[in-house]
Amino acid sequence: MKTTTLFLFLAIVLGLSSCGQEPPANTLSDKEKSDGWKLLFDGNSLDGWRDYQGTEVTGPWKVVDGMMEAQGEGADEYGYLSTTDQYENFILTFNWKISEGGNSGVLYHVMERDGYKVPYVTGPEYQVLDDVGFPAELEDWQLTGADYAMHVADPDKKELKPVGEWNSSKIVFDNGHVEHWLNGKKIVEFEAWTEDWFERKNSGKWADVREYGLPRKGYIVLQDHGAKAWYKDIKIKELPRKPEKNVELFNGEDLSGWEIYGTEKWYVEDGEMICESGPDEEYGYLATNKYYNNFDFSVDFLQEADGNSGIFFRSFIEDEVKVNGWQVEVAPPGHNSGGIYESYGRGWIHKIPEGKGDVNMGEWNTMRIKLEGDHVQTWLNGELMTDMKDDLIGSAQGRIALQIHSGGGIRVRWKNFKLDEL
Numbered sequence: 001m002k003t004t005t006l007f008l009f010l011a012i013v014l015g016l017s018s019c020g021q022e023p024p025a026n027t028l029s030d031k032e033k034s035d036g037w038k039l040l041f042d043g044n045s046l047d048g049w050r051d052y053q054g055t056e057v058t059g060p061w062k063v064v065d066g067m068m069e070a071q072g073e074g075a076d077e078y079g080y081l082s083t084t085d086q087y088e089n090f091i092l093t094f095n096w097k098i099s100e101g102g103n104s105g106v107l108y109h110v111m112e113r114d115g116y117k118v119p120y121v122t123g124p125e126y127q128v129l130d131d132v133g134f135p136a137e138l139e140d141w142q143l144t145g146a147d148y149a150m151h152v153a154d155p156d157k158k159e160l161k162p163v164g165e166w167n168s169s170k171i172v173f174d175n176g177h178v179e180h181w182l183n184g185k186k187i188v189e190f191e192a193w194t195e196d197w198f199e200r201k202n203s204g205k206w207a208d209v210r211e212y213g214l215p216r217k218g219y220i221v222l223q224d225h226g227a228k229a230w231y232k233d234i235k236i237k238e239l240p241r242k243p244e245k246n247v248e249l250f251n252g253e254d255l256s257g258w259e260i261y262g263t264e265k266w267y268v269e270d271g272e273m274i275c276e277s278g279p280d281e282e283y284g285y286l287a288t289n290k291y292y293n294n295f296d297f298s299v300d301f302l303q304e305a306d307g308n309s310g311i312f313f314r315s316f317i318e319d320e321v322k323v324n325g326w327q328v329e330v331a332p333p334g335h336n337s338g339g340i341y342e343s344y345g346r347g348w349i350h351k352i353p354e355g356k357g358d359v360n361m362g363e364w365n366t367m368r369i370k371l372e373g374d375h376v377q378t379w380l381n382g383e384l385m386t387d388m389k390d391d392l393i394g395s396a397q398g399r400i401a402l403q404i405h406s407g408g409g410i411r412v413r414w415k416n417f418k419l420d421e422l
Contacts, residue, residue: 025066025232032235040083040220040234041068052080052119052221053112060224068231070104074224080119081222082110088217089239092171095232096128100163101135102227104128105148108171109218111211111397115318119221122211124150126171126180128229130163145169145182149205150197150213153180153187175242193290211316214291215397243421247295249288249400250417261285262321264404273402273414275309281408283321285312287401294422297400298368302413303361307332308405309412310341313371314398325398328369328378328386330412331405333358338367338378338385342392350386357385364415372422 023029026043040048043066046057060073061081073079087108098104110123125148131138140146144160144167145153160182161167170181173192180188191197192213206212222231249257252271260266264284265276275286293314301309308331315325326349327341337357340350357380359365368379374394378386400419404410 026234028235035237037235037237040236041232043067043232046081048084049081050084052082052110052219053116054082057081061222064230066232068222068234070222070224070227070229070231072099072102072224072226072228075226077117079224079226081224082112082119083220086217086219087236087238089174089241090172091237091239092173092220092235093169094234095166095168097161097164097166097230098128098130099228100130101133102130102163102229103134103223103225104227104229105223105225106169106171107221107223108173109213109215110221111215111218113316113324119219120148120212121209122213122215123218123221124148124178124213125223126169128169128223130227131160133163145180145187147178147180147188147190150200151180151188151190153182157185158187159183159185174239198289210318214289214399216291216293217397243294245420247292247419247421248417249419250414252415255286257289258286259289261287261317261401262404271415275402275404275410275412275414277404277408277410281406283323283406284404285317285321285323285401287312287315287317287399290399291397292400292419292421293397294372295419296368296370296422297419298366298416299414299418300364300366300416301330302364303330303332303359304411304413306405306407306409307359307361307412308335308407308410310403310405311367311369312343312399312401312403313369313376314393314396315343315401316398317401323401323403325396325401326376326393327403328367329357330359330367332361338380340376340378340386340388344392349390350388352385356383366416370422 028039051059060071060079062069105125105128107119107123107125110119127146127148129144131143140152141149172179176192178190262284263280264278266286267274310327310330312325312327317323323343329336329339336352337359339352342349370377374389
């Protein structure tokens with residue numbers, strides 16, 4: 001009888017103590033697995049991670065006692081650890097602690113392109129910092145939990161643990177709705193790509209960083225900024241894309257939502273968008289200020305004078321008028337209207353057969369572009385011009401941009417912009 005009682009007592013004590021235990025680090029519970037969570041760090045290796053712009057881990061990151069440890073050897077241009085996979089909409093949770101005076105951060109939607117030496121030129125950052133002991137004067141937008149250089153963490157809700165203790169953080173990105181959490185409290189909330197968002201971008205640190213914050217998807221990147229930092233329990237749950245329908249690209253009154261590149265003329269007249277050669281007679285572009293990656297888009301155009309133009313997709317522009325992306329040709333008869341030209345180096349990747357693809361000069365025409373993943377289709381006045389798949393197109397993202405060709409004498413009118421995201 002005494003033996004049975006002792007076993008019962010021990011069972012109760014053990015059961016109570018186990019209820020108070022936290023789950024093992026770097027693991028997923030059965031419920032998390034069933035809810036779609038994924039573990040980004042297993043506590044034993046850096047599998048699933050690599051250098052930013054690299055293929056393996058060579059930078060200052062190691063696994064130490066079940067923790068991902070930044071060795072404190074990084075700098076502004078070096079020391080970034082990137083996921084091998086890209087993420088679009090998600091909930092990301094992670095635990096972290098920082099060394100005295102330390103600085104680190106978690107970036108997301110990071111893109112890798114030739115010429116991009118650091119990830120923060122595209123990816124927003126959840127700031128990780130020793131707010132108290134950092135050895136320099138700081139702005140509010142540099143403190144822990146801030147959307148770096150954009151949105152300040154709410155000081156009334158922020159409860160930061162002392163240096164050496166673990167903090168729990170969460171980033172939510174849900175189709176443009178963004179939240180930053182710290183130790184169970186929401187400290188930042190905003191909508192990306194709104195008028196307010198662009199005002200902040202264009203008036204602060206990112207005013208001259210054209211592609212900052214625009215990608216719809218990208219890599220998650222951890223920063224070693226010259227101080228030791230530790231991460232564990234890095235978990236992500238992907239959220240579904242919610243495509244926007246009837247996107248207003250052109251309001252018929254001004255060029256809101258567009259950016260001019262080059263010195264050629266872009267203006268609005270009688271509810272129509274006009275592109276016209278200027279005195280420099282060089283290339284010019286009018287690009288959306290947002291990225292549109294998967295869409296069904298149509299626009300009416302009327303060519304006057306020469307009319308050599310085009311519609312770029314998944315594109316970006318550097319060095320004033322150097323365009324990177326793919327162009328759906330819009331040109332006089334005999335010049336492949338509806339065909340696809342690549343600016344990266346391959347040139348024409350789809351030409352239109354002879355006798356097709358001729359616009360009606362002096363009349364309104366309609367160009368339709370449907371883009372989903374690696375599949376691109378174009379129609380000119382309802383007739384299918386292009387139907388192809390391409391890996392490079394499939395891996396890209398970027399803006400929609402209208403072109404004025406060099407040479408002068410060009411004038412094209414545009415109206416009836418219609419876009420549904422897919």
